[in-house]
Amino acid sequence: MHTLWDERFALRTDNIGSSAIREMLKFTSQPDVISFAGGMPAPEVFPIEKFKEACDVVLTEMGDNALQYGSTEGYQPLREMIAKNATKYGIQISADNVLITTGSQQALDLLGRIFINRGDRVLVESPTYLGALQAWNAYGVKYVTIPFDQDGMRTDLLESRLRMGIKFIYVLPNFQNPTGVTLSRERRKQLIEVADAYGVPIIEDDPYGQLRFEGEHLPPVVVLDDEMRAKEVPIYSGNVIYTSTFSKILAPGLRLAWVVAPCEVIRKLVQAKQGADLHTSTFNQYLAFEVANSQWMNSHIKIIRSTYKERRDTMLTALAKYMPEGVQWTHPKGGLFLWVTLPEGMDANIIFKSAVESKVAFVPGDSFHPLGGGENTMRLNFSNSKPEMIDEGIKRLAKVIKDNLKA
Amino acid sequence: MHTLWDERFALRTDNIGSSAIREMLKFTSQPDVISFAGGMPAPEVFPIEKFKEACDVVLTEMGDNALQYGSTEGYQPLREMIAKNATKYGIQISADNVLITTGSQQALDLLGRIFINRGDRVLVESPTYLGALQAWNAYGVKYVTIPFDQDGMRTDLLESRLRMGIKFIYVLPNFQNPTGVTLSRERRKQLIEVADAYGVPIIEDDPYGQLRFEGEHLPPVVVLDDEMRAKEVPIYSGNVIYTSTFSKILAPGLRLAWVVAPCEVIRKLVQAKQGADLHTSTFNQYLAFEVANSQWMNSHIKIIRSTYKERRDTMLTALAKYMPEGVQWTHPKGGLFLWVTLPEGMDANIIFKSAVESKVAFVPGDSFHPLGGGENTMRLNFSNSKPEMIDEGIKRLAKVIKDNLKA
Numbered sequence: 001m002h003t004l005w006d007e008r009f010a011l012r013t014d015n016i017g018s019s020a021i022r023e024m025l026k027f028t029s030q031p032d033v034i035s036f037a038g039g040m041p042a043p044e045v046f047p048i049e050k051f052k053e054a055c056d057v058v059l060t061e062m063g064d065n066a067l068q069y070g071s072t073e074g075y076q077p078l079r080e081m082i083a084k085n086a087t088k089y090g091i092q093i094s095a096d097n098v099l100i101t102t103g104s105q106q107a108l109d110l111l112g113r114i115f116i117n118r119g120d121r122v123l124v125e126s127p128t129y130l131g132a133l134q135a136w137n138a139y140g141v142k143y144v145t146i147p148f149d150q151d152g153m154r155t156d157l158l159e160s161r162l163r164m165g166i167k168f169i170y171v172l173p174n175f176q177n178p179t180g181v182t183l184s185r186e187r188r189k190q191l192i193e194v195a196d197a198y199g200v201p202i203i204e205d206d207p208y209g210q211l212r213f214e215g216e217h218l219p220p221v222v223v224l225d226d227e228m229r230a231k232e233v234p235i236y237s238g239n240v241i242y243t244s245t246f247s248k249i250l251a252p253g254l255r256l257a258w259v260v261a262p263c264e265v266i267r268k269l270v271q272a273k274q275g276a277d278l279h280t281s282t283f284n285q286y287l288a289f290e291v292a293n294s295q296w297m298n299s300h301i302k303i304i305r306s307t308y309k310e311r312r313d314t315m316l317t318a319l320a321k322y323m324p325e326g327v328q329w330t331h332p333k334g335g336l337f338l339w340v341t342l343p344e345g346m347d348a349n350i351i352f353k354s355a356v357e358s359k360v361a362f363v364p365g366d367s368f369h370p371l372g373g374g375e376n377t378m379r380l381n382f383s384n385s386k387p388e389m390i391d392e393g394i395k396r397l398a399k400v401i402k403d404n405l406k407a
Numbered sequence: 408m409h410t411l412w413d414e415r416f417a418l419r420t421d422n423i424g425s426s427a428i429r430e431m432l433k434f435t436s437q438p439d440v441i442s443f444a445g446g447m448p449a450p451e452v453f454p455i456e457k458f459k460e461a462c463d464v465v466l467t468e469m470g471d472n473a474l475q476y477g478s479t480e481g482y483q484p485l486r487e488m489i490a491k492n493a494t495k496y497g498i499q500i501s502a503d504n505v506l507i508t509t510g511s512q513q514a515l516d517l518l519g520r521i522f523i524n525r526g527d528r529v530l531v532e533s534p535t536y537l538g539a540l541q542a543w544n545a546y547g548v549k550y551v552t553i554p555f556d557q558d559g560m561r562t563d564l565l566e567s568r569l570r571m572g573i574k575f576i577y578v579l580p581n582f583q584n585p586t587g588v589t590l591s592r593e594r595r596k597q598l599i600e601v602a603d604a605y606g607v608p609i610i611e612d613d614p615y616g617q618l619r620f621e622g623e624h625l626p627p628v629v630v631l632d633d634e635m636r637a638k639e640v641p642i643y644s645g646n647v648i649y650t651s652t653f654s655k656i657l658a659p660g661l662r663l664a665w666v667v668a669p670c671e672v673i674r675k676l677v678q679a680k681q682g683a684d685l686h687t688s689t690f691n692q693y694l695a696f697e698v699a700n701s702q703w704m705n706s707h708i709k710i711i712r713s714t715y716k717e718r719r720d721t722m723l724t725a726l727a728k729y730m731p732e733g734v735q736w737t738h739p740k741g742g743l744f745l746w747v748t749l750p751e752g753m754d755a756n757i758i759f760k761s762a763v764e765s766k767v768a769f770v771p772g773d774s775f776h777p778l779g780g781g782e783n784t785m786r787l788n789f790s791n792s793k794p795e796m797i798d799e800g801i802k803r804l805a806k807v808i809k810d811n812l813k814a
Binding site: 003004005006008009010011012013016038039040041043046048051052055056059060063064065066067068069070102103105106109113114115117120131134135137138139199201247251252253254255262264265268271272274275276277278279280281282283284 | 527
């Protein structure tokens with residue numbers, strides 16, 4: 001029904017339709033559906049007892065401040081902790097380079113707000129993270145895409161894209177959402193060099209960097225950028241804006257993430273954030289500091305890694321066991337997702353409908369392609385289901401695909 | 408220093424300069440300054456023990472869900488509680504009419520996002536809430552202003568303004584920020600009638616409505632609008648969008664507020680919020696529900712009212728005792744602020760500099776005037792200082808004003 005209100009909405013709202021995934025999740029959340037559709041952490045790894053202790057300490061010792069208004073920049077000890085952790089990776093930053101945001105989604109929104117003029121072109125991987133597309137659509141962005149292979153973004157194609165005039169490059173280098181693929185060290189360097197040559201900044205989104213199950217840790221793009229740059233000042237002043245989150249290492253329900261960037265960018269983000277939500281929950285920032293600022297955190301991350309590794313292994317084994325010939329998938333070395341490619345000509349949206357009837361769900365891959373394509377692809381999440389469910393779910397999904405192949 | 412980054416920022420960022428108040432607060436936060444500048448609740452009324460109990464219950468009984476991703480619309484029991492409370496005031500709404508936001512600031516931002524096209528005119532009281540101006544500046548709004556007197560917005564001037572073509576009317580009917588003034592019942596009705604006649608929606612911002620110290624409770628504009636309307640459907644489908652917050656009745660550190668609106672508006676806000684921060688902290692929503700959904704809440708609000716009443720009384724008494732002739736102030740019947748008018752020709756920004764040297768702070772009133780003016784006005788907050796500090800602070804401030812009058 002078209003109403004008077006529909007006539008009143010701003011032009012930009014034409015571009016902010018509801019996320020296909022979130023709408024889809026609504027009817028895959030029945031308890032008997034095995035869902036590989038969401039991107040949720042395993043609740044089994046939520047450190048509930050640790051949070052209880054932290055709530056007690058924070059409320060008893062700092063209740064007056066933890067429940068009060070806070071600064072837009074974020075809780076200073078938390079910013080300092082993040083800066084200190086970054087220093088461990090070999091990049092020199094101070095708390096002034098850190099902004100706390102209300103989840104990574106807000107970081108993406110604020111970055112869109114401060115950078116994107118209507119019609120600006122942004123380079124994204126195809127497929128890429130849907131939340132970024134959704135954040136930036138509201139600012140009237142135009143997307144330019146670059147494909148991936150098993151080593152991540154095809155940086156050999158980068159120059160051809162940057163010649164189109166690009167506002168910034170958006171990249172998820174580690175265990176990318178949705179593909180699970182990791183950008184190789186050589187390509188990270190190439191990305192930095194080409195971006196630098198064309199004067200185009202990079203936004204590095206790294207929610208899963210600490211969730212590597214195997215292989216060598218690769219330095220974040222921001223760290224390599226700092227290393228490769230002739231330094232005039234000790235504090236980072238390069239070409240990369242980095243964002244990460246507590247959602248995957250503590251709990252998404254806190255809505256806590258952060259941006260690391262040159263100080264001028266942080267200052268502008270702070271101005272934008274003042275208008276957006278004043279500041280992120282003080283209480284949650286105190287809690288996260290209390291929980292994350294301890295040796296315990298390292299052992300906790302190890303538990304998450306081993307939990308997710310087992311689930312990934314189970315999914316890879318089940319895929320090999322049940323999937324018909326012609327179906328391919330990525331082998332992520334960390335993170336939460338893997339990416340399935342069906343035989344050419346199959347439509348994952350049709351498979352989706354039969355799959356839901358068979359009580360198994362995933363996200364059709366076309367959603368992640370800002371310029372279309374990917375109809376024969378799908379994203380599978382392995383972090384949120386227990387191993388026995390993963391095996392059963394892949395079995396169901398394989399049956400649906402086989403039936404569809406026959407038909 | 409102008410840097411490369413400054414060249415990259417989007418056009419809209421020209422309008423999102425840092426809030427004068429927040430910059431100012433930075434140097435008024437030394438412990439020996441008596442500050443009437445902020446808008447902070449009294450930490451003495453934070454229900455710390457109640458929060459401790461709630462943390463324990465939520466983490467023990469619902470930890471898995473409270474720490475997980477949640478829906479963009481908000482925690483369903485919390486939405487239902489808010490809908491039920493609204494029904495008590497005489498307006499029929501369901502949880503579908505409620506959106507949980509990350510503080511009222513986000514509600515204002517999202518409303519700007521869904522309604523304001525660049526160049527749209529919005530009608531605001533002058534002076535008005537700075538946070539609203541800051542939220543909407545980013546969307547390229549133009550302000551049209553309407554003055555106030557002791558009965559609130561001068562609704563007799565409303566038609567002349569609406570003839571200019573107005574996207575929406577923004578009003579704080581109860582104990583307005585910054586003036587402390589309340590819109591009378593007659594003017595509420597006039598506002599509704601004129602807005603309805605011109606087809607212009609109203610945004611009602613009501614953070615302090617429950618903090619009335621004296622006099623008769625006045626129904627929110629949204630409730631009167633519903634009463635005055637010939638109802639075709641039982642669920643509210645009128646012309647008013649209402650927003651309120653837990654910041655002043657529980658704790659601002661939670662960043663929890665809500666919007667009540669016709670369902671079409673809520674749906675559009677939900678789409679905008681998906682891109683802005685996905686959803687508001689699940690954990691904080693569970694906590695707020697646990698704490699607010701009990702009889703205890705009523706007695707807690709009574710404690711806040713009596714605490715703030717004492718502070719307001721102390722401030723009014725001190726103003727009468729210390730201020731020189733020619734200085735006037737409002738007598739708010741609730742809320743957190745009162746408004747001082749200095750003799751014509753005095754400049755509150757000059758007074759501010761001397762005041763800070765004398766270890767007392769306030770906000771110069773010109774900040775609250777989107778089109779300029781109000782140089783001889785100031786906002787005083789009475790909620791955040793203990794009575795003995797209020798007396799001493801007003802004494803210091805009066806001395807600065809007297810010294811300035813003599814000079």
